[in-house]
Every structure is written in C-alpha cells, then in structure tokens.
Amino acid sequence: MDFTVTNSALDKSRSDCIICGIHQGQKLTSAAAILDQATGNSIQQLIDRGDHRGKIGETQWIHSPSGIPAQRILLLGMGKEPSPRGRELGKALAAAAAALQKSGSRNAVVVLSTLTSATAPDQMHHLVRRAVETIESTLYHYDVPSAEKKKRKPALKKITFAVTDRREMNEAKKAIAEGKAIADGVSLARTLGNLPGNICTPGYLATQARKIGRNEKGVTVRVLSEKEMEKLGMGALLSVARGSEQPAKLIIAHYSGAPKKEQPIVLVGKGVTFDSGGISLKPGGKMDEMKFDMCGAASVLGTLQTARDLKLPLNLIAIIPATENLPDGRATKPGDVVTSLSGQTIEILNTDAEGRLILCDALTYAERFKPAEIIDIATLTGACVVALGKHASGLLSNDDGLAGDLLQAGEESGDRTWRLPLWDEYQPQLDSNFADMGNIGGPEAGTITAACFLSRFTKKQRWAHIDIAGAAWNQGKDKGATGRPVSLLVQHLLNRVRTK
Numbered sequence: 001m002d003f004t005v006t007n008s009a010l011d012k013s014r015s016d017c018i019i020c021g022i023h024q025g026q027k028l029t030s031a032a033a034i035l036d037q038a039t040g041n042s043i044q045q046l047i048d049r050g051d052h053r054g055k056i057g058e059t060q061w062i063h064s065p066s067g068i069p070a071q072r073i074l075l076l077g078m079g080k081e082p083s084p085r086g087r088e089l090g091k092a093l094a095a096a097a098a099a100l101q102k103s104g105s106r107n108a109v110v111v112l113s114t115l116t117s118a119t120a121p122d123q124m125h126h127l128v129r130r131a132v133e134t135i136e137s138t139l140y141h142y143d144v145p146s147a148e149k150k151k152r153k154p155a156l157k158k159i160t161f162a163v164t165d166r167r168e169m170n171e172a173k174k175a176i177a178e179g180k181a182i183a184d185g186v187s188l189a190r191t192l193g194n195l196p197g198n199i200c201t202p203g204y205l206a207t208q209a210r211k212i213g214r215n216e217k218g219v220t221v222r223v224l225s226e227k228e229m230e231k232l233g234m235g236a237l238l239s240v241a242r243g244s245e246q247p248a249k250l251i252i253a254h255y256s257g258a259p260k261k262e263q264p265i266v267l268v269g270k271g272v273t274f275d276s277g278g279i280s281l282k283p284g285g286k287m288d289e290m291k292f293d294m295c296g297a298a299s300v301l302g303t304l305q306t307a308r309d310l311k312l313p314l315n316l317i318a319i320i321p322a323t324e325n326l327p328d329g330r331a332t333k334p335g336d337v338v339t340s341l342s343g344q345t346i347e348i349l350n351t352d353a354e355g356r357l358i359l360c361d362a363l364t365y366a367e368r369f370k371p372a373e374i375i376d377i378a379t380l381t382g383a384c385v386v387a388l389g390k391h392a393s394g395l396l397s398n399d400d401g402l403a404g405d406l407l408q409a410g411e412e413s414g415d416r417t418w419r420l421p422l423w424d425e426y427q428p429q430l431d432s433n434f435a436d437m438g439n440i441g442g443p444e445a446g447t448i449t450a451a452c453f454l455s456r457f458t459k460k461q462r463w464a465h466i467d468i469a470g471a472a473w474n475q476g477k478d479k480g481a482t483g484r485p486v487s488l489l490v491q492h493l494l495n496r497v498r499t500k
Helices: 030-038 042-048 086-103 121-139 166-194 202-213 226-232 235-241 287-310 355-369 382-388 400-413 424-430 446-455 486-498
Strands: 002-006 018-022 059-063 072-077 107-111 158-162 219-224 249-256 265-269 271-275 315-325 337-339 345-347 373-378 393-397 417-419 463-467
Touching: 002 166, 018 030, 018 042, 018 086, 030 042, 030 107, 042 059, 042 072, 059 086, 072 086, 086 121, 121 158, 121 166, 166 202, 166 287, 166 486, 202 219, 202 249, 202 271, 202 287, 202 315, 219 226, 226 235, 235 315, 235 337, 235 355, 249 287, 249 355, 265 287, 265 355, 265 486, 271 287, 271 355, 287 315, 287 373, 287 486, 315 355, 355 373, 355 446, 373 400, 373 486, 382 393, 382 446, 393 400, 393 446, 400 417, 400 463, 400 486, 424 446, 446 463
Parallel strands: 002 158, 018 072, 018 107, 107 158, 265 315, 265 373, 271 315, 373 463, 393 417
Antiparallel strands: 059 072, 219 249, 249 315, 337 345, 393 463
8 A cells, every 4th residue: 555645735636535534513624624615515414414423433425526526525434522542543544444445446535634633743643653554454455365366346555644734744754654664564463374374384484584584684583493492401392392293493583773782672472373282182163263373473573574664773582482283192291291491390281271381481592682671472371362352462561660661552552451460379370299380370360370370481581471362363254363462562662762
C-alpha cells in the first residue's frame, strides 16, 4: 500500500473515494461542511433522514456525488467523542478499510480533520500511524496455496491523508513511515504464523532471520545447531526436540543501532513450530492450530524487522529457540529429569509444558549479553486464554518499572496486556522430589506458575514475560495469526528511544 499526504482542496480531488468522518449528534466539521456544500447538501440530508447516525464504524456511501470530481464519498461514523482514540478509533478505521476493499476503489483520500478535533502534533502522529496500521491489518491477505487462481477485485493501492495545514505534512509523513514499518512487521509475524508446520520449520525460521539481516550492516545473525547447543549444556531445550526429525535451532540476531557500550534490549520468542504435546499428546481437535505455537518467535522477528526499517538508535538482540514437539521412540517421557543450561535440574511431569523448557535455556543464554532488560514472548499457557481471553496478553515481571513501561506501551499501541502476580507463594507448586523443580505447578494458576518457572532463570535480570496464548491467533471463521504483540513491542522500543 502506498500512503501519501496532501493539503489540496477536497472539492477538487479526483480520487475514487473521499472518506469523511461523521460524529454522532454533532455538527459537521468544517471540512465535512465544505464537501456537503459542494455536493448540494447531500451529506446533511442523509444525516437528517437518519440514514447515517455517526455510530462508531457505521459506513454510508454517496455514489457519483454531484459538484465534485471524486467518484464516491464514504461517510464514516466516529461516535460521540470529537477525538476518538484507542479501540474506537481502530474500529472505525477498520470499517472504512473493509468498505473500501469491497467497493473496488483503487485509491482514497482520508480527510483527517473530520476524524478528530485533535490538532497537536503528537495527536496527529498517533492518528495517522494508527490509520496506517489499521488499514494494512484489515487488508492483510494470506495467499493460500491453490491450483485454482481465484479472481479478486482490484486491490486498494493508494491512501492519501488530507491535512488542513501544510505545516502538518511533515508530521504526517513521519507517522506514515512509522506506521508502515510496524504494519510490515505485523504482516511478517502473521504470515509466519499462518504458514503450515511442514513449511515453517525451525530451519525456515532461521532462514527468515537471515533474510532480515541480509545486506544490512547493522544486523548480524547466528544460528546454533543441536551439536553446539549440546556442547553448551542446553539440556532443557534439546529435551523438547528429541522426538522430531527436524533439527532444533537457536537463532540469535543482533541489531546494532547504538554504540556498543550501550546495553541491549533482549527479546526472546518461543519458536515451537508445531506442538503435538509430545508423549503427553494433545487431543486431536484443533491440534492443527498448534502451528501457531511459534507466534512468539514470529513477533520477535517482526519487531526486529521494524527496528531495522526505522533505524532505531538502540541495540536489540532477538533470541529464538526453535523446535518441534513430537512423540517418537526418542522423545522425552514424563518422569525424565533434564539439566538446563543454568545447571538447574527439571523433572518433566508433562511434555506438553515444553515452551518453558526451551525458553529457560534461551533466557540463561541471554545473560551473556549483559542486557538492560529481557522480555520473553510466548504462547505459553491455556490458562491465560481462560483468564484473559483474546483481548489482552498476560504480563508478569520481576521489575515494576519494566512492567509499567509495557502496560503503558500496550495502551498507546492498542495492543494491551494485563499484569498478573508473580508472588513467592506460588513457587512451592513447582517443588519436585526428584529434581530442583518440576516443569508444571498443578492445575491452579497455570499462567502464574509457568512464569514462576521462568523467573528461576532470570533472577539476575530485569525481566518480563508476555503470555500471548489468547492473543496470538483468532479462531473460527477468522482463523489466523494476529501478529501480536509486534505493535506493543515496537511501541516499547520507541518509548525507550524517546526517554534516552
């Protein structure tokens, strides 16, 4: 999608469509009034007849409007607030993008001043960036492998944001660049998540990481083999890979945007490219969705790509432990005891609690980079889906400041998290008679005890864990990866840059 900015007169626009915001129960904005007057009061007449009420996400077409060269006007309900933000703004913008796609319009002009009364530069930046992200997300399409080439309507190619003041153009252009880079990162994460497990293997993830670093001086990628991991002592990670014919990989990507002396931020993404549960086999129903168990890894790669594209002035390290979890004669069994990279021993009580096993070795490995902070992202527990559903990711941390930063980034990006406790009272649930700890803590507080397990490998670090089990993909007719929490992670990085 091509995004541009203009401050040309709306009644002279020769676009396929002009998108005009209508606020419920309020007078037309000055820009909307200009369009209304130019088209013989066609907008106000629709409102007066009750054909358009201005409710959030409500759309109404005016085809071949008289008095202007534009082919269509799309009235877009913006709700009662003069400056909608967050979820309501996203809902309205998504409705506009969906309507445009169905209409066959190849280009459109979005009249920004009709969407919000906010005029401050940061408010303008937020609106434009959110619009770019939402439009790209709504129009995202996964190309299904098929022998039949289905005919699709001409895709929307260009969106132009109309500003009232020429001085607003530079801020809008910056927001477009930021929003496009984030949207591209989200799309990468979605596509990786949507790929079938027979294509998106641990080796495939390694190849995608190398592509991000290709011909980039500031990005270097290293991939450790199983032999190298065994030599290091990564017994927990390798225990998960034992049942698979696909070799496990530990992917380490460095993005260098700041002086070497500046401590890096480390992102660790769970990369189980297919999770059968291992010997503790999952039920067959919906097991196909376990290809999404690498969405943590996908979000880390999407964030890495965005940091590269935005040339963020910070140091970032992406670590992805990647493997399949399958049952065969070599697979780890319940009751087995393995030794992690940290030297701590783990009794495997359930082979389907494998994400924490690959993450714990990756988190220990991350210590060698002396990071400013470590954030791991994982589709870790079904308990998180029960607790929070799909609307928020679970957040647990050993540092209140880091947790607060991530909560704030979630609110700003619209990709929210909810903090759960990480109290010492939960730790005894991991006690084992045969090792330093078990890999599960029983049926109660599963999301918390999973984080308690990881906390035992991050005691020296400023660390946060984001459980995206509910947020990483949609089910039902809209089944597919969401690309979350790329927006949240990038917003966190942007906030870190702005406070340096």
